[in-house]
Amino acid sequence: MAKQALFKAYDLTRKKPHKIPSPPTKLTESRLSENEWKVSKRPEVRGSKKPVKKGRTKKSAAAAVEKAPKRAADLLRCKGGEFQCLHCEAFSDEASCGTACYKQFRREHFPSDRIDIRGPGLLGYGAFTKPGVTIPKGAWVGEYLGELRPLTADTTSTYRFEIPGVCAVDARSSGNWTRFINSHCRPNVKPWGETVGKRHVILFQALREIGPEEEITFNYGGRYFENAGFLCGCDAQKKAHLPAGAKQTKGKKK
Numbered sequence: 001m002a003k004q005a006l007f008k009a010y011d012l013t014r015k016k017p018h019k020i021p022s023p024p025t026k027l028t029e030s031r032l033s034e035n036e037w038k039v040s041k042r043p044e045v046r047g048s049k050k051p052v053k054k055g056r057t058k059k060s061a062a063a064a065v066e067k068a069p070k071r072a073a074d075l076l077r078c079k080g081g082e083f084q085c086l087h088c089e090a091f092s093d094e095a096s097c098g099t100a101c102y103k104q105f106r107r108e109h110f111p112s113d114r115i116d117i118r119g120p121g122l123l124g125y126g127a128f129t130k131p132g133v134t135i136p137k138g139a140w141v142g143e144y145l146g147e148l149r150p151l152t153a154d155t156t157s158t159y160r161f162e163i164p165g166v167c168a169v170d171a172r173s174s175g176n177w178t179r180f181i182n183s184h185c186r187p188n189v190k191p192w193g194e195t196v197g198k199r200h201v202i203l204f205q206a207l208r209e210i211g212p213e214e215e216i217t218f219n220y221g222g223r224y225f226e227n228a229g230f231l232c233g234c235d236a237q238k239k240a241h242l243p244a245g246a247k248q249t250k251g252k253k254k
């Protein structure tokens with residue numbers, strides 16, 4: 001896959017391709033805007049909800065909310081002992097599980113030479129398996145990477161995924177091939193929120209065997225299309241339509 005081709009994108013609203021300025025392929029620690037975090041509510045890490053103590057002044061509660069994280073990557077770190085690592089199956093307070101688990105999981109599951117980015121087509125660019133590549137049912141095909149942002153910041157990006165209670169991963173201007181996965185009403189992968197090496201991750205898993213040169217898709221869901229203000233244009237139906245499983249919201253159809 002040519003490096004340049006990776007970070008072209010298709011803007012359906014302007015109906016033309018554009019290039020993304022800075023494409024770090026690693027989950028980024030850059031662009032962590034202190035101000036963005038200051039105005040946001042501090043993300044609440046799952047399982048770490050502490051009741052506000054009686055007698056705590058409004059001022060000190062506000063100070064806790066305004067403290068920005070030192071590094072974006074720290075946000076993904078699991079706290080407490082209730083998470084089980086998908087790789088080593090240890091619970092997160094056990095010493096054996098950590099960065100090594102995450103690295104090993106990535107090496108084992110995500111060989112980089114399986115995917116091509118093709119397009120632009122009707123839905124812009126898309127992610128396809130390369131000729132000769134077959135992905136078995138149940139395989140982990142990739143991790144959704146991007147900039148880590150507060151849950152409350154800029155919810156308009158159409159490349160935004162939420163890790164509930166943790167933060168949002170926005171692949172609008174950086175990410176990996178998974179940012180090119182289009183939506184389909186008969187998808188072949190599904191996103192999961194998982195824990196690998198004491199880290200919150202969003203992983204895609206094959207729902208069935210995926211053959212060579214097949215487009216990789218998942219169902220973005222009704223809320224995505226409702227927020228984005230357009231209908232699903234996948235080829236499961238002849239006309240633009242509500243995505244499979246979504247309920248019609250009165251007056252929203254365009």
Ligand SMILES: C[S@@+](CC[C@H](N)C(=O)[O-])C[C@H]1O[C@@H](n2cnc3c(N)ncnc32)[C@H](O)[C@@H]1O
Nearest residue numbers: 009010012123124125158180182183232233234
């Ligand atoms: C995460 S991006 C996928 C990659 C995008 N096609 C590109 O070229 O960069 C999501 C955007 O792709 C387009 N898209 C993906 N699936 C679609 C679908 N089923 N119907 C309409 N637009 C879709 C929309 O523009 C959407 O905002």
